Amino acid sequence: MRVEDLDQARCRPAFEVAIYEDLRWLGVEWSEGPETGGPFAPYRQSERRAWYLEAWEKLRAGGFIYPCFCSRKDVQQAVTAPHGDDEPVYPGTCRPSFGAVSNAAAPAGKTWRFRVPDGERLRFHDERAGWQEAVAGVDFGDFVVWRRDDVPAYQLAVVVDDAAMEITEVVRGDDLRVSTFRQLLLYRALGLIAPRFYHCPLVLDARGRRLAKREDALSLRALWERGITPEQIRAGDF
Numbered sequence: 001m002r003v004e005d006l007d008q009a010r011c012r013p014a015f016e017v018a019i020y021e022d023l024r025w026l027g028v029e030w031s032e033g034p035e036t037g038g039p040f041a042p043y044r045q046s047e048r049r050a051w052y053l054e055a056w057e058k059l060r061a062g063g064f065i066y067p068c069f070c071s072r073k074d075v076q077q078a079v080t081a082p083h084g085d086d087e088p089v090y091p092g093t094c095r096p097s098f099g100a101v102s103n104a105a106a107p108a109g110k111t112w113r114f115r116v117p118d119g120e121r122l123r124f125h126d127e128r129a130g131w132q133e134a135v136a137g138v139d140f141g142d143f144v145v146w147r148r149d150d151v152p153a154y155q156l157a158v159v160v161d162d163a164a165m166e167i168t169e170v171v172r173g174d175d176l177r178v179s180t181f182r183q184l185l186l187y188r189a190l191g192l193i194a195p196r197f198y199h200c201p202l203v204l205d206a207r208g209r210r211l212a213k214r215e216d217a218l219s220l221r222a223l224w225e226r227g228i229t230p231e232q233i234r235a236g237d238f
Helices: 013-024 050-060 070-076 152-164 174-190 220-225 230-235
Strands: 065-068 111-116 123-127 128-134 141-145 169-173 198-199
Touching: 013 070, 013 198, 013 230, 050 111, 050 141, 050 152, 065 141, 111 174, 123 174, 123 198, 123 220, 128 174, 141 152, 152 174, 169 174, 174 198
Parallel strands: 169 198
Antiparallel strands: 065 111, 111 141, 123 128
């Protein structure tokens, strides 16, 4: 059990408690975690900043990342066509010349982007769907590894933690398939061994849309309170 609580403005202690309660009610158990400890502690990302800074420094020194001053609005306005992924392809506004290495001593105050190898065809074997391919710079662009508010981005944090915790298999929703290509580039740049990936189909609502926070009536806690049993949920019978 790893609590990904980097965004402290949105994370509250009550949410963490609810995670434990809901998953244990569903029948999910774990042998390591914030409240039980384990060989790879700490298990809260908010307590693992030193690992992320070490990775940031390695990426900076290797010329893999660069500071970016574009806002999200700037990027959206610069993109002329919609993109299938949740993150538009960065237009390269702040991208320096190839081989440039920033001399910044710390990441704070800037957004830091990973420079993808434009045109490189990347592949990985999905344990459910078979071989997957994407072209860097076409299917996804330079992505954020450190936010301007001095918080490591999701892509960097999960790669660093999965490697440090010796994770061998990652099972997640199909909406994160493109993120896998980004993370594979980070594994390579950091000299780390990537795990195996399994991207499962999403649970959809009656209209065929993926479930979101607006469907609170289908949250584990709401189903629990309605008297739905864990067995019914695991069987999809609710």
